[in-house]
Each structure stands twice: as structure tokens, then as C-alpha cells.
Amino acid sequence: MTRKILDASRIHPAIANEIGGSADFRRTVDEVENAINQHAIVIIGMDQNPFPKKARKMLDTQGIAYHYLEYGSYFSEWKRRGALKMWSGWQTFPMVFVKGQLVGGFSDLEKLGKSGELKKLLG
Numbered sequence: 001m002t003r004k005i006l007d008a009s010r011i012h013p014a015i016a017n018e019i020g021g022s023a024d025f026r027r028t029v030d031e032v033e034n035a036i037n038q039h040a041i042v043i044i045g046m047d048q049n050p051f052p053k054k055a056r057k058m059l060d061t062q063g064i065a066y067h068y069l070e071y072g073s074y075f076s077e078w079k080r081r082g083a084l085k086m087w088s089g090w091q092t093f094p095m096v097f098v099k100g101q102l103v104g105g106f107s108d109l110e111k112l113g114k115s116g117e118l119k120k121l122l123g
Helices: 023-038 050-062 078-088 106-115 117-122
Strands: 041-045 067-070 095-098 101-104
Touching (some): 023 041, 023 067, 023 078, 050 067, 050 106, 095 106, 095 117, 101 106
Antiparallel strands (some): 041 095
16 A cells, blocks of 8 residues: 655745654654554544544453553644644544554454454454
8 A cells, every 4th residue: 555645845845844844743653653662552542532432441341451642632732643644644533553553443443353353463
């Protein structure tokens, strides 16, 4: 799969540092990369969105450990969430990583759980 990304030559130099190069962008992506390197399951969510809560509840019910990162709400930290969307290509929350691999959001995690594939991925 290849994602189409706007070529850097088509971005005006005055805004180039705002696109993927800001300190917030790097700090946010680094936090997530560190978490997915340290934990078998990482859920990235935001306040006020019911789907990260549903993903966490599903794993809690099954007794499966996970690490949760939360970036603001509909009213805050949208740039940090935008950085994660740009980095991963996934446009909604939660973002769920299993063993370092993005598996999607809540409904995707739910399918993996019901099919038994989640337990296989976890070993």
C-alpha cells in the first residue's frame, strides 16, 4: 500500500516547519513510538469520544493489558492528534496498535477479538 503525500516542493517554505517538523509533531510521534515499542497493545484516544472508551472496556473485560495515551478532546490538542493522523494515515480515534502494528480502531479491534486473531497476535 502506498499513500499519496503532497511533495515537499509544493509546500511554501514559510510553512514547511509547520508540516511534520514542529516540536509538538515530533514529541507526539515520539511518545507514541516509545509506547508501541514498550507495550503489546497501545490505544490512542481522546476525551469525549466514546470509541476509545469502548476499546478499553473490551480489553478490560477480557483481562488484556494495554497502555492508553490520550490527546485532548474535540476542543483541545487537535494539532497533536493531527500529527498522529499524518504520521499513521489513520483518520479516526482510537488508533490501536498490537505488537507495534496499527490494527485500526475500535470496530477493527472488536473483530480481531471475536475472531480470535487478537490472541494469536499477542502470542
